[in-house]
Amino acid sequence: MNEKNFIKLEYEILQNDFTRAGEASSNIKKILKQLGIEAKIVRKVAIATYEAEMNIVIHSYGGMIKVIITEQYVDIYAIDKGPGIKDIELAMKEGYSTAPNHIRELGFGAGMGLPNMKRCSDEFNIESIPNEKTEVYMRIYINKI
Amino acid sequence: MRLDKIVKELGLEVLTERDIEKEVKGVYIGDLLSLVMANASENNLWITIQTHLNIIAVATLVGLSAILIAEGMEVEDETIKKANEVKIPILRSKLSAYELACRLYELGV
Numbered sequence: 654m655n656e657k658n659f660i661k662l663e664y665e666i667l668q669n670d671f672t673r674a675g676e677a678s679s680n681i682k683k684i685l686k687q688l689g690i691e692a693k694i695v696r697k698v699a700i701a702t703y704e705a706e707m708n709i710v711i712h713s714y715g716g717m718i719k720v721i722i723t724e725q726y727v728d729i730y731a732i733d734k735g736p737g738i739k740d741i742e743l744a745m746k747e748g749y750s751t752a753p754n755h756i757r758e759l760g761f762g763a764g765m766g767l768p769n770m771k772r773c774s775d776e777f778n779i780e781s782i783p784n785e786k787t788e789v790y791m792r793i794y795i796n797k798i
Numbered sequence: 799m800r801l802d803k804i805v806k807e808l809g810l811e812v813l814t815e816r817d818i819e820k821e822v823k824g825v826y827i828g829d830l831l832s833l834v835m836a837n838a839s840e841n842n843l844w845i846t847i848q849t850h851l852n853i854i855a856v857a858t859l860v861g862l863s864a865i866l867i868a869e870g871m872e873v874e875d876e877t878i879k880k881a882n883e884v885k886i887p888i889l890r891s892k893l894s895a896y897e898l899a900c901r902l903y904e905l906g907v
Contacts, residue, residue, distance in 0.1 A: 671850070671852060672851060672876070674851075674852055675855020675856070675858070675859065676855070678855070679859060682858075696860075699860075700835050700836065700859070703855065703859050704835070759831075759848065759850055759852065760831040760846075760848045760853075761832070761852075763830040763833060765830070765832035765833060769832055769835065
């Protein structure tokens, strides 16, 4: 396969921007569908990018979602500046959330974001520096070997 | 089952433009968006009491057939506007999610 054959997408995500939240993931989904990628894979990418997008909106000071689509896989990078995650192991536990009450009332903060992202990915990595940044990397294979 | 039939049988209010001639396959009930994203299936009718703008993003991403607001909750104008843009019907009923589920079950959805 030709490694040069790829599509790169980048979206800026703003803190507390609930009005536009979900637009990046909706756009990514639309593009994957247009490329004729299997519905099951599109759904995984949609969930992973949506959760990543909402995490940036809710928890960070702002960041970006970068997506690289190749013939074999979709890579998703969610990068933000913000308070970071002090205990990643704890943050990965289902049901653990630091979202404030007013956010929970909107149906977020179920403590399912990161676990959902991991479940949808074939490769998953998260790194964070407290009081600086968080970076999540996810790879979803289009044609599983 | 057809959405327009469900609307008629359950006497649902249609808050969006009447774009309700589509198929519904199954029902999902939930107010936590992450769970809806993870567990609802394509073409489900989604019963919830959440009414803010982000329910449209969730419905679009999962490919839900429509959103049914239970308990007669008020729906923000911007939510309805966005729903019209992406053609996700928003329906509403005074019944609870449980009562709606029972009625839908009786209908054979």
